[in-house]
Amino acid sequence: MHWSIFLEQVPDGDVAWWRMLASGLLWTLATAACAWVVAFSIGSVIGVMRTLRRPWLIRFGNAYVELFRNVPLIVQFFIWYFVVPGLVPAVQDAVSEMDPTLFQFITAVVCLGLFTAARIAEQVRAGINSLARGQRLAAYALGLRESQTYRHVLLPMAYRIIIPPLTSELMNLVKNTAVAYSIGLTELFFRTREMGEITFRYFEAFAAATVIYAAVAFSANRVMTWIERRTAVPGYLGAHR
Amino acid sequence: MQLTVVAALGGTVFGTLLALARLSPARPVQLAAGGYVNLMRSIPLLLVIFWFYFLVPVALQSLTGADRPPRIGAERSAYITFVMFEAAYFCEIMRAGIQSVSRGQQGAAFALGLTYTQAMANVILPQAFRNMLPVLLTQTIILFQDVSLVSLLNVTDFVGAAVKIAQRDSRIIELYTFVAVVYFALCYLLSELVKRLQRRIAVVR
Numbered sequence: 001m002h003w004s005i006f007l008e009q010v011p012d013g014d015v016a017w018w019r020m021l022a023s024g025l026l027w028t029l030a031t032a033a034c035a036w037v038v039a040f041s042i043g044s045v046i047g048v049m050r051t052l053r054r055p056w057l058i059r060f061g062n063a064y065v066e067l068f069r070n071v072p073l074i075v076q077f078f079i080w081y082f083v084v085p086g087l088v089p090a091v092q093d094a095v096s097e098m099d100p101t102l103f104q105f106i107t108a109v110v111c112l113g114l115f116t117a118a119r120i121a122e123q124v125r126a127g128i129n130s131l132a133r134g135q136r137l138a139a140y141a142l143g144l145r146e147s148q149t150y151r152h153v154l155l156p157m158a159y160r161i162i163i164p165p166l167t168s169e170l171m172n173l174v175k176n177t178a179v180a181y182s183i184g185l186t187e188l189f190f191r192t193r194e195m196g197e198i199t200f201r202y203f204e205a206f207a208a209a210t211v212i213y214a215a216v217a218f219s220a221n222r223v224m225t226w227i228e229r230r231t232a233v234p235g236y237l238g239a240h241r
Numbered sequence: 242m243q244l245t246v247v248a249a250l251g252g253t254v255f256g257t258l259l260a261l262a263r264l265s266p267a268r269p270v271q272l273a274a275g276g277y278v279n280l281m282r283s284i285p286l287l288l289v290i291f292w293f294y295f296l297v298p299v300a301l302q303s304l305t306g307a308d309r310p311p312r313i314g315a316e317r318s319a320y321i322t323f324v325m326f327e328a329a330y331f332c333e334i335m336r337a338g339i340q341s342v343s344r345g346q347q348g349a350a351f352a353l354g355l356t357y358t359q360a361m362a363n364v365i366l367p368q369a370f371r372n373m374l375p376v377l378l379t380q381t382i383i384l385f386q387d388v389s390l391v392s393l394l395n396v397t398d399f400v401g402a403a404v405k406i407a408q409r410d411s412r413i414i415e416l417y418t419f420v421a422v423v424y425f426a427l428c429y430l431l432s433e434l435v436k437r438l439q440r441r442i443a444v445v446r
Contacts, residue, residue, distance in 0.1 A: 070428035071421045072386035074393070075400060078417045086414045171283065178285035182393055189287055202295040210284050210292070217283035 005201045006208065017195055021205075024191030025212055031108050031187060032174045038113025039120055039173065046117060047124025048150060061121065068118035073111075073179050080111045081183045101186070108180040108187075116173050123165045127158035160231050167224035171217045188212060244388050244398065248323035249381045255324060256331025261361065263336055274332070281329035286387055293322040294394055315394040327384055334376050338369035375439040382431050386424065399423070 006018040050061035068076070081104075085092045095103050131154060139149040178189040192209040196202040262274035281289065297318055342365050350360035370377075392401035400420060407416040 066429055067425065070386075070425045070432070072389040072400070072424055074389050075417065075421050075424060078404075079421055082413045083417050175283075175285040178287040179390065181287065189285065192288070193291065196291075196295070202291075203299070206288065206292050206295070209288055210280075213284040213288065214280065 002201055003204060005199055005204050008199075011198060017199070020191050020195065021188065021208060021212070024186060024188035025216075027105070027185060028174070028177045028187040028189075029216070031105065031112065031177045031180060031185065032170075034109040035112035035116060035177075036170065036173060038109060039116035039169075042114065042117035043120025044124050044155075046121035047128070048155075050121065050125045051128045052146075061125075065118045065121055068115055069122075073115055073176060074182055076115055077107070077111050077179060077183050080107045104180070104183055104185040107183060108177065108185050112173060112176055112180070115176070116169060119169050119172075120166065123162045123169070124158060127162040128154050130161055131157055157233070160228075160233060163224060163228045163231070167221060167228075170220050170224065174216055174220060175213065244319060244323060244391070245381065245385045247320055248327050248384055248388070249377075251324035252327030252331045252384070253335075253377065255328035257335045257366065259328055259332035260335035260339060263332065264339060278329045278332050281326055282333075286326060287390055287393065289326050290319065290322050290390060290394060293325070294318045297321060315391070315396045319391045319394065319396055323384070323388065327380075330380055331377065334373050334380060335369060337376075338373035339365060341372050342368045371442065374442060375435055378435045378438070379432070382428055382435070385431075386428065389424075 006021075007016050009016055010020055046061045046064050049057045050065075052058065071079075085095045098106075135153055135157065136149060139153040144152065177187055180187055181190045181193070184190070188209060192205045195205040199205070259274050259278060262270045263278070265271055294315060346364055346368065347360060350364040355363065388398060389400040391398055392404060395401065397405065403416045403420045407413045
């Protein structure tokens, strides 16, 4: 064990190793946060789509979910990073002028966002379908339009129901950012490996990363539990627990 | 592919043991199993893969007292990793499965004079497996996709082979698209089969 390694300087550069890991953590969090926004919005739209009474929308939503669920994440990363710029000239032009780090970041956000969106869509759909049919019918009977029904009746309840699975999706998303290492994004896992390779202190580096990931997962869990408690409907969904 | 099967079987065995440990009345056993499962589930698989890749040789060295870490090779370390990692996930599934068996079953088994081991092996676990089979298989499909991560350890799995060929022939676009299509076809087919199985084995209550 040689824990003071974190205070030692990086060979080419004047920062200590702990700062390298910290910058990696920032990239990880930034990627996860942006990807979560993408995933949450697209996932909600696709999820709602799959509960509407329009066959072609349902089919499109199903196709989206099956497509993104059945291809391994790392293959999706390769597709977005290598194949898409190669096939679409407009993207290629944009990429050639872009800072490579920015390109990696955007790729990671898009890839993780669309990947996680498929999972969120599945949960949004399950949440809406789990509501009693009377809720939708009551809203129609009150004269609400379909969009108003979703906005004021179905979605507020559905989101509350699916908070626990959303929590585990959020934690999965944070863990999945490590795969962005494969396209060279300098997130936490990338920095950890780099530190291991340069200093040969694999044990210390990996132990630090493990603690950091576990801490992030734990705090994400706490935050979601807090939201769950704050948004509980009185007399419903175990509110008085 | 082989890795998936080994990890799924090994994961099921260890996962069941872990689930039993988490449900055991002995507090320390419960805590140890719970800690292991929660730790494994909160760190990225990639990190676990590299942990085992670098750490298992060192651990074996200190166990056997050899003066040099034994060479395990990326492939064998991948087997160990996936069995250990999947055990944590299968544990949670089996725990839910065991808890889904009604309490009366256990009471009835004890009333018949079965010991704890007999009750578990002959009464509770068969029902838990049956209830959880679709979930276990779905997790196996996820595992099948996750195995592609070992390509980052330079193991020549399907993705690893594709990366090597792509770099050799500089046919990146064709190969990665091909890999994606193959995975999609396989996983889609498998999940449809699981859905059909789920309908067939559903217990009428």
